Amino acid sequence: MVYLVLAVILLLIAAVFFVAYKAVRGIGGDRIPGLKWGAIGTLVVLGLLTLGMSITTVGARSVGIQTAFGRYQDTLANGLQLTAPWSSVEEFSTQVQYLDLDGDQAVPVTFKGGGGGEVNATPRWRIDAAKAENLWKKYRTFENVRDKLVNSSAKDSVRIIASRYTPNDARSGENLRKLTDEVQADLGKSLADDGVLIDSISIKGISLDERSQSSLDKIVEANNYVERAKAEQERARIEAETAKIRQQNGALSGPAITMKCLEILDKWSSANNGPLPAGFVCPGTDTRSFTVTDK
Incomplete structure (x- = not known):
């Protein structure tokens, strides 16, 4: 649109120079060279304007949409492009x-x-x-x-x-x-x-908004309670199993400890093991001394 307005103005100026030149030529118009050169100069300016507005550049990683009078004409690749001087180009970037x-x-x-x-x-x-x-x-x-x-x-x-x-x-x-x-x-x-x-x-x-965050905090807190309760139950189960195993092995039985001690003493050999420590006594007994025979 801008090109058309400028082109019309320049053509009118050139026409005025030309008509004036023709009108005065018969009465010595050749003595007024400015009229002729004015028309020529105006046409040269119009030509340069046309050339300048016909060249456009589309940026790298973009495409150009060429339009004229509100209608689509062509899709231009990036780089230097030659278009109609009255058209316009809208760039659309293709990069991310x-x-x-x-x-x-x-x-x-x-x-x-x-x-x-x-x-x-x-x-x-x-x-x-x-x-x-x-x-x-x-x-x-x-x-x-x-x-x-x-x-x-x-x-x-x-x-x-x-x-x-x-x-x-x-x-x-x-x-x-x-x-x-x-x-x-x-x-x-x-x-x-x-x-x-x-x-x-x-x-x-x-x-989250205040209501949702509050509800979520309660859910998290409840889940933490559940997880802690599960952990406590698992620990209690393990402890109970451990105590059961020890009980079965007599590890927690006082009499079992006494019997084991007496069995050891019964098999004690002074020749092989040396004398008993002074004052040794098995747990759960009142015996203060034992006679150990060589075996």
Whole structure:
């Protein structure tokens, strides 16, 4: 549009110079060379303007959508391109983009069974160059694709998938990875037809509202009580089994200890083992001395 306005103005100026030159030529117009050169100079400027506005550059890792009068004309590859001077080019980057859904942009969710919170996520996405035309026809600019398509679709996917989990399940390690995979699959499916590819998505954290956090703390505390009770029961069981084994072996029986001592003394050999320690007595007996024979 700018080119057409400038071109019309320059053509009018050139026409004025030419008409004036022709009008005064018969009465000595050749003595006014400025009229002729004015027309020529104006046409040269128009030619340079046309050439300058016909050359455009599409950035690396981008495609250009060439349009004229609000209609699609062509999809341009990156690099130097020659176009009609009255057309315009809108660039669409094809490199991976990062969409930060955190802070003020965090996704509010309602979990299964009630309670709510916010999910902090980062989708990584890029445009399918082969479908850039469709994106331009629907959204016109790259910024609109990012804000009105990818942003809103990502938030919808997070809300839908998170609503299938309870707050406790959503924050557990294994389920969080599962939730992330489900969001990526859902978002990729919803954007595929539009020409947006999801490279990956990460969920950096889930914050709960006061009600959900309080409920979760109670669940964690109850689970801790259960685990401690199980540990105490297991320890008591082990101790009981140990005591039973010792009882069966006579380890805890006083008479058994006395009998074992007496058996040892009965088999004691002074020649082999040496004399008994002075004052030795078996537990549970009043015997202060024993006569040990050589065996």
